[in-house]
Amino acid sequence: KQEVTQIPAALSVPEGENLVLNCSFTDSAIYNLQWFRQDPGKGLTSLLLIQSSQREQTSGRLNASLDKSSGRSTLYIAASQPGDSATYLCAGGTEGAQKLVFGQGTRLTINP
């Protein structure tokens, strides 16, 4: 059974810093890995999707990597801004990719 873990649960950094959010998973037969952001009381916004055959994906200031052998994915945020403050969730695709297994999320605060 796939389990996904995100550490730390919360992170606070000053504006302008580059930062890395971590995601680990137990089953290397992961189908894909998707990163989301969620603002308080809102739905999830998809940030990046990495297929199991890919190593990384980039969108603007965001870069996500996937290492199936070590069971890890990272989300790199460059030049952080206060508007990046949100909860970031990673989710692994499983059961023929019908289902997503979510981590508990990292609550990120960027201080001006």
Place this chain on the structure above:
Amino acid sequence: DTEVTQTPKHLVMGMTNKKSLKCEQHMGHRAMYWYKQKAKKPPELMFVYSYEKLSINESVPSRFSPECPNSSLLNLHLHALQPEDSALYLCASKETSGSEQFFGPGTRLTVL
């Protein structure tokens, strides 16, 4: 257009009421999902519809009844709910296995 819409945004209901949540997407996606999310927790999968047929039911109590009238529309019928069912209910959709999952803004449900 990568939008999933949900109505209503907020719903307050008594334990004897019957109400419905509605989700709509016009992206041609053939898989649609219902999730339940409690505060500070990740979304929990409830139901998956694939090609308008129920493919996954995560042992959800029968007071929640999903319906997929057509490929663009997903409903969640609610009856005799409990206060602990109060949560954010999220709908999501995706094109095929392995593709990116898109979420709606959610319906905030309060059961009195």
